[in-house]
Amino acid sequence: TQKVVLITGCSSGIGLALATRIAKDEKKRFMGYATMRNVSKGEALVEAAGRSLGRTLEIKQLDVCDETSIRACVDSLPQRRVDVLISNAGMGLIGPIECQSLDEMKTVMDTNFFGLVRLLKEILPDMKRRKKGHVVVISSVMGIQGILFNDVYAASKFAVEGFCESLAVQALRFNLNISLIEPGPVITDFERKVYDEGLKTDLSNADAVTADMFTNIYLKNYKQIFETLGQTADDVAEHTLRIMTSDNPPFRHQTNTLYTPMTTLKYADPNGDLPIDTFYKMVFEHDKIFNASLNFLKLLRWRSRRSFALDKSN
Ligand code: NAD
Numbered sequence: 047t048q049k050v051v052l053i054t055g056c057s058s059g060i061g062l063a064l065a066t067r068i069a070k071d072e073k074k075r076f077m078g079y080a081t082m083r084n085v086s087k088g089e090a091l092v093e094a095a096g097r098s099l100g101r102t103l104e105i106k107q108l109d110v111c112d113e114t115s116i117r118a119c120v121d122s123l124p125q126r127r128v129d130v131l132i133s134n135a136g137m138g139l140i141g142p143i144e145c146q147s148l149d150e151m152k153t154v155m156d157t158n159f160f161g162l163v164r165l166l167k168e169i170l171p172d173m174k175r176r177k178k179g180h181v182v183v184i185s186s187v188m189g190i191q192g193i194l195f196n197d198v199y200a201a202s203k204f205a206v207e208g209f210c211e212s213l214a215v216q217a218l219r220f221n222l223n224i225s226l227i228e229p230g231p232v233i234t235d236f237e238r239k240v241y242d243e244g245l246k247t248d249l250s251n252a253d254a255v256t257a258d259m260f261t262n263i264y265l266k267n268y269k270q271i272f273e274t275l276g277q278t279a280d281d282v283a284e285h286t287l288r289i290m291t292s293d294n295p296p297f298r299h300q301t302n303t304l305y306t307p308m309t310t311l312k313y314a315d316p317n318g319d320l321p322i323d324t325f326y327k328m329v330f331e332h333d334k335i336f337n338a339s340l341n342f343l344k345l346l347r348w349r350s351r352r353s354f355a356l357d358k359s360n
Pocket of ligand 1 (some may be wrong): 054059111133135136138155230232233297
């Protein structure tokens with residue numbers, strides 16, 4: 047039997063790539079419901095899905111900020127069954143917090159965090175009853191590590207991770223799986239939208255140092271980071287497919303090995319200073335990056351020696 051997969055935010059980016067990949071699966075293992083807030087923005091998916099539309103893929107309306115639309119969408123599925131939920135819809139926000147309104151910040155939290163909460167309130171009880179289901183959440187490396195001028199976005203992804211980590215314990219009791227996919231930079235509309243909005247930021251509320259940091263350091267390096275580290279949406283879709291078809295899916299999965307050394311810093315230092323100092327040096331003292339990397343290696347060596355010593359004393 048086919049697995050029923052419901053994906054949110056499919057008009058562009060990772061959602062569009064994943065919905066297309068699922069629809070065109072050679073073994074026809076899936077029945078995909080590609081959802082989007084505004085179905086009139088579905089042309090790209092209609093074109094990409096081609097003949098699979100109406101066979102292994104259907105497009106449905108779903109706004110993660112609207113409980114009624116979530117209920118209507120789930121009610122329209124045969125037996126309301128969802129085997130795999132892919133929570134992908136999301137939005138970014140960059141800039142100094144003194145230049146952002148609370149309403150803008152709340153929209154990010156409402157979409158990225160409460161959007162997931164709303165989906166699970168509707169879908170998780172059915173999964174528990176069936177004792178079957180997999181919740182796959184497109185989080186971010188910013189769900190485990192904050193990044194300069196991404197304060198509220200990172201907070202929204204941290205919220206997602208805390209929520210899922212708590213639920214994952216309960217899920218085990220019902221034989222359900224929860225997985226967080228953590229991409230680094232992905233080249234999608236997201237990146238362009240966030241950058242364009244960033245350029246338009248009214249910096250009059252920021253002091254000169256902050257405004258300069260944002261314009262001349264952050265925005266200047268933004269494109270370069272995506273160009274050197276960026277993955278494609280198809281690549282992230284492939285990773286996600288691998289996780290959702292795995293017999294024993296992991297709770298966390300990072301999709302970009304180029305980025306892993308950065309997230310490792312967090313786990314290497316329980317005090318939490320190492321990633322913060324390293325990011326600082328990367329941004330403000332390029333020449334010191336070498337020393338920072340060296341310190342990191344020293345710390346790793348110290349830790350492995352110490353755990354070796356502890357092992358021996360047992
Ligand atoms: P994207 O902007 O192309 O896709 C996001 C989609 O979510 C869009 O189609 C948008 O219309 C949809 N969306 C926004 N609000 C919605 C709502 N209320 N209801 C339904 N849909 C809504 O960008 P993307 O990169 O494909 O983003 C997908 C996910 O990947 C997001 O959760 C994002 O946080 C995450 N992510 C992106 C990157 C990146 O660098 N692009 C990196 C890590 C994680």
